[in-house]
Amino acid sequence: MELLNLYQNNYLIVFVFLCLGVILPLVALYLGKLLRPYKPYDAKYTTYESGIEPFHDSRVQFNVRYYIFALMFVIFDVETVFLYPWAVAYEKLGIFALIEMLIFVLMLVIGLVYAWKKKVLKWT
Amino acid sequence: MDLETLLSYEWGTMAPEFIILGVATALSLLDLFMPKKVDRRILGWLGFTGILAAIVALVSLIGHDTTSILFDTFRLDGFAKAFKLILLAGAALVLLLAIDYEPKEGMKEYRGEFFYLFLTALLGAMMMSSSGDLITLFIGLELLSLSSYILAGMRKKNLQSNESAMKYVINGGISTAITLFGMSYVYGLTGTTNLKEMSLILGNIADPQHVYILGLAFFLIFIGLSFKIASAPFHMWAPDVYEGAPTPVTAFLSVVSKTAGFVILLRLLLAIFASVPVQGDGAEPLPLLLRMQDYLAFLAGATMIIGNVIALRQRNVKRLFAYSSIAHAGYILVALTTMSYFMFDAIWFYLLAYLFMNLGAFAILQLITSKTGSEDIGQFAGLYQRAPVLAVGMGIFILSLAGIPGTAGFIGKLNIFMGALIREPAHFVLVGIMIVMTVVSYVYYFGLFTQMFFRPAADDSKLKLSPGITTVVVICAAATVLFGIMPNLALDFFHQNFNGFSDFLQ
Secondary structure (H helix, E strand, O other): OHHHHHHHHHHHHHHHHHHHHHHHHHHHHHHHHHHOOOOOOHHHHOOOEOOEOOOOOOOOOOOOHHHHHHHHHHHHHHHHHHHHHHHHOHHHHOHHHHHHHHHHHHHHHHHHHHHHHOOOOOOO | OOHHHHHHOOHHHHHHHHHHHHHHHHHHHHHHHOOOOOOOHHHHHHHHHHHHHHHHHHHHOOOOOOEEEOOOOEEEOHHHHHHHHHHHHHHHHHHHHHHOOOOOOOOOOOHHHHHHHHHHHHHHHHHHHOOOEHHHHHHHHHHHHHHHHHHHOOOOOOHHHHHHHHHHHHHHHHHHHHHHHHHHHHHHHHOOOEHHHHHHHHHOOOOHHHHHHHHHHHHHHHHHHOOOOOOOOOOOHHHHHHHHOOHHHHHHHHHHHHHHHHHHHHHHHHHHHOOOEEOOOOOOOEEHHHHOHHHHHHHHHHHHHHHHHHHOOOOEHHHHHHHHHHHHHHHHHHHHHHOOOOHHHHHHHHHHHHHHHHHHHHHHHHHHHHHHOOOEHHHHOOHHHHOHHHHHHHHHHHHHHHOOOOOHHHHHHHHHHHHHHHOOOOOHHHHHHHHHHHHHHHHHHHHHHHHHHHOOOOOOOOOOOOHHHHHHHHHHHHHHHHHHHOOHHHHHHHHHHHHHHOOOOO
16 A cells, blocks of 8 residues: 555656646746737738738648658658668578568568559659 | 578468468459459459368368467467367358449449458458467457458448448557557566466566556456457447448458457467466455456446347347347357356357358348348348248348357357356356346347248349358358257367367467
């Protein structure tokens, strides 16, 4: 039971930080509101876009193809991440890792062929 | 590691997995490079042959000693062999259904993918059944889950199928996260992912704080995996996903995926938590697993009640079967809860019986729903006048699902009862709930029955039987009756070949 209390007491500090985290922005914003002058007019309410007059909706729809491209990129990015440590430690890992890597790369090549045939690599 | 150690492993024991992997890869490449005009059904037959080959390879391995490859990441023990047989048989039958599946809007473009995704899901399930390492088990679980997410959304243009895939992915993601969190506790306490080493280390655990954390880990793992077996508290996805998914996929989820869920659940719970000693009120320390029985019993009871009671109100046949499958998960959980000497026999036999009775019912369901395009229970009206043989087949499956003597479902339930009552103290409450709920389930099962045999048919058009569905119905009906009358065929096979899973942790 004593251990449990000790364990729970450790979370007190987390709780303190949680409270601080909530209070700090509230206090800061409230103080700012007290100190700043309040004189609104229309131009102040427009969106600030680096000095350019805002001309359309700030949310733009992206082409869905970017998403597929990003997925492809991630797959091959991860592949390189795995290949690097293997290449560096090749001397120590020996033939077993070579076979494993061959299987790994082969599977990814099949994936690439799949994407290619399914016309993922084409923009239009 | 050098080449000699690599070659010293008995890779031959992995033959069934290699066959499935090879066939799945070959199918995906064939699907890509075959001309557009060629009918993709040939790929389905190829996949079916692949599964049959894997079954043959597995059967030839049945007498093989327990082997372990690469520090238990793959192990072939009695447990793995017994459950892989069920998984492979289920997948073979499901593939037959998939070959004959013809949705209204057609599925020209994706039919090839349809077949090999079943195979990759099967591969995941097989890895789950024969691994003794947390990481490999988890990879198997994910392979199965990810493939089934895609399968559920296979009808791209169908709104319900999309909804079902979406719900499945989100729920699945949450449940996987919970499971993984539980696994992380276990790993953190033992510092190894190997189940065997884990159970050794946990056997000497003394700190009550650690036992407390292990209790948490137990619940996290169990709750997370209850998603795969569709039991309370993670059962809510089942009706929606079952309804929207293509019928062969629904059959796959309710049989193969559920079996795989029970397999990984047994593997993890027994390997990890059965060895943790907990000092209780008595002098003798009990394993943590036995201490958790009451909670498991509660969840099993809740699953049975929820499944059976809500099923009473369903008009949609697929939803009805979803709730019925939740209820069946509850029955099997009863066997798991009691942890009697017969637990493995009861669970294995029930899953076997469930495989045949449920797949047979889904075969007929697929035939009728795809003919009319509606999944209302009224579509079964007058089936006896339209197709007497089919109605009798469906009758057998429903009787078996309800657990009437003479069918495999009855023997399965009987085994579970015996296991629950043989324990000291006996689980009377749990058995009571199970009996009452079985009686409740008669209402909706026999509702289907009256529709088929006593209501006039809405239209008298002939039902066209396709070879795949006919084969599935015939095999399933024969097996359901055979194992109902001569259950010892299966049970003796089980006892003779698998030694009561004595090599589970060796």
